[in-house]
Amino acid sequence: MRLIVAKCSAIYSGRLDTVLPEALRLIMVKEDGSILIHADSGGYKPLNWMTPPTVIEQEGEPPQRIVVRKHAGRSEDRLEIILAEVLSDVTHDMGSPEEDAGLAKDGVEAHLQELLAERPQHCGDGLRLVRREWPTDIGPVDLMCRDAEDEWVAVEIKRIATIESVEQITRYLERLRTDPQFASCRGVLAAQSFKPQARVLAQSRGIDCVEVDLAVLRGEREPELRLFAT
Amino acid sequence: MRLIVAKCSAIYSGRLDTVLPEALRLIMVKEDGSILIHADSGGYKPLNWMTPPTVIEQEGEPPQRIVVRKHAGRSEDRLEIILAEVLSDVTHDMGSPEEDAGLAKDGVEAHLQELLAERPQHCGDGLRLVRREWPTDIGPVDLMCRDAEDEWVAVEIKRIATIESVEQITRYLERLRTDPQFASCRGVLAAQSFKPQARVLAQSRGIDCVEVDLAVLRGEREPELRLFAT
DNA sequence: CACTACATGTCGACT
DNA sequence: AGTCGACGTGTAGTG
Known part of the structure; x- marks a missing residue:
């Protein structure tokens, strides 16, 4: 799992179009291609996201631009993140998914x-x-x-x-x-x-x-x- | 925003009951009291979470146990996280929420x-x-x-x-x-x-x-x- | 605090 | 690939 804390803006185009102005946020990139942009408030929902399967391209080191693409039915979903300033960029090896036993629910x-x-x-x-x-x-x-x-x-x-x-x-x-x-x-x-x-x-x-x-x-x-x- | 990478297990009790076995995960604690437990796969949804307003108690330094409570209608929601091993625990000051201009949507x-x-x-x-x-x-x-x-x-x-x-x-x-x-x-x-x-x-x-x-x-x-x- | 309706709902199951 | 129904749905708007 990669955790990037950065001042960034984002543009999403897919089921609808969104524009996210520049601010400090957490970008979470999961092993399976999931990507989530979270603000430091706002609860459960990421501001922008893309679920797998995705194709992620990165430009620059430290990253200046991350483009996530997803083949969604006929057309394509696209999430472009512009990173103005990277404060932190760490990757944690969290082991194979098999090691992560699933969540057991009771009462559904x-x-x-x-x-x-x-x-x-x-x-x-x-x-x-x-x-x-x-x-x-x-x-x-x-x-x-x-x-x-x-x-x-x-x-x-x-x-x-x-x-x-x-x-x-x-x-x-x-x-x-x-x-x-x-x-x-x-x-x-x-x-x-x-x-x-x-x-x-x-x-x-x-x-x-x-x-x-x-x-x-x-x-x-x-x-x-x-x-x-x- | 506080980001804890830890080997942890969790028990949720509220609208239903869940048990999350021990594994390496990300625990995200937001400024507003939101708490999310994410695995390194599985897309959009956290394994467990609690939306604000919450009361968060921590035991131990490094944390060994985090209990999140929420007054939900008549009864109480409760999320207990047991941290077996903390690999990383960092807090980022991400500024006031006002600085984070909202997401603009088009096509709803x-x-x-x-x-x-x-x-x-x-x-x-x-x-x-x-x-x-x-x-x-x-x-x-x-x-x-x-x-x-x-x-x-x-x-x-x-x-x-x-x-x-x-x-x-x-x-x-x-x-x-x-x-x-x-x-x-x-x-x-x-x-x-x-x-x-x-x-x-x-x-x-x-x-x-x-x-x-x-x-x-x-x-x-x-x-x-x-x-x-x- | 209730009820209503929207959501990039997400997610799993089945066709 | 498309459709359907459950979800700790979450979230915003209204009375």
């Missing part, structure tokens, strides 16, 4: 879906899973189930259910119901938490909201129901 | 809206602009126009039109049409490019899709129509 939507696929009854009484990721021509339904009366039930799973989540399952239901087989398909929105407005909209559209708890699903805690059901 | 949605406001006929034959950012109680309609027959036309502008864009203009139309005055208001989705599924959904809802070209709008290139219209 995929986990929720796995757990609910194993325990569909948490999405509604008597539900049985027919298929995960049931395909429709506007995207897959997270879980397709049948209920105790053998009626179809489409389940959409979210970490946080928003008004947009309701729109999404509504689209699926609309689409599914054009097929007579699914004419009476119900919808269930399952989430760890619900925005109040999402609940209201879902209710007005006859979509059930089911609040699920990761800990309960994992059996770390048993829901009250189980105490009686077993 | 706002520009498209300006240009279409000046040339509404590009959104549909005979369209005349009545108002930009027409307010409704669920958000502003980008352009409100009338067509040759004096019918109302609501225009939603996007750089790239997605299913979500169709949902957005659908919500506006639903709302507008509750007012008898706009009962027959049409909808137009204008964008530089359309996702196929967006086109399908729009068509099924009677919303017109109009592909616009920035260069044409700017008059850098003239559309064929003009050659005959003038």
Whole structure:
């Protein structure tokens, strides 16, 4: 990884065009061709950047001009950095990427879906899973189930259910119901938490909201129901 | 800006939980309290991060443990970095943020809206602009126009039109049409490019899709129509 | 502090 | 190569 602290300006041309006036900034060049220009504030986002694969050209020593190119679809992305003054330019050998074990995440939507696929009854009484990721021509339904009366039930799973989540399952239901087989398909929105407005909209559209708890699903805690059901 | 190159591991707990195993990485601490952990590959995104406002505690000199806290709504976000070995730890004074003139962008949605406001006929034959950012109680309609027959036309502008864009203009139309005055208001989705599924959904809802070209709008290139219209 | 919509969103998965 | 949906999305604007 190369870290350059320099007074620099930059011009980007690609999906849009930007001009970055001259100031003191950090230029980060990664082993894989990533390049990021960060100011000393502004949080998460770099001012300018280019993701790999890139071609990086440097002029001058110390560098006076760095041009980064990227083949993006039909046209080309281009980032030109003009370095007026280099205060620091160091390269650190940070070892092979394999040594850098990846970030492990816990609690994302995929986990929720796995757990609910194993325990569909948490999405509604008597539900049985027919298929995960049931395909429709506007995207897959997270879980397709049948209920105790053998009626179809489409389940959409979210970490946080928003008004947009309701729109999404509504689209699926609309689409599914054009097929007579699914004419009476119900919808269930399952989430760890619900925005109040999402609940209201879902209710007005006859979509059930089911609040699920990761800990309960994992059996770390048993829901009250189980105490009686077993 | 402080740049620490160190063999480190990290634990994040907040919106979800993550564990980052030990490896050599860059820890960037900005003047405003931002903190980013970057690997030597992986492009744009930091492995872990925290955006301001944050409280940063450091233990040891050289640092052995850095804990970043952030008050996030009800609960607290927490990022703990364990530094096994510090290879470099430098701080650069990069001047006041005011010296860092901002990034100037050209070609974002706002520009498209300006240009279409000046040339509404590009959104549909005979369209005349009545108002930009027409307010409704669920958000502003980008352009409100009338067509040759004096019918109302609501225009939603996007750089790239997605299913979500169709949902957005659908919500506006639903709302507008509750007012008898706009009962027959049409909808137009204008964008530089359309996702196929967006086109399908729009068509099924009677919303017109109009592909616009920035260069044409700017008059850098003239559309064929003009050659005959003038 | 809420909700909304934009972003060079990025990123991964799948076709 | 193109499309789709999740993301600790981040970020700005508004009420």
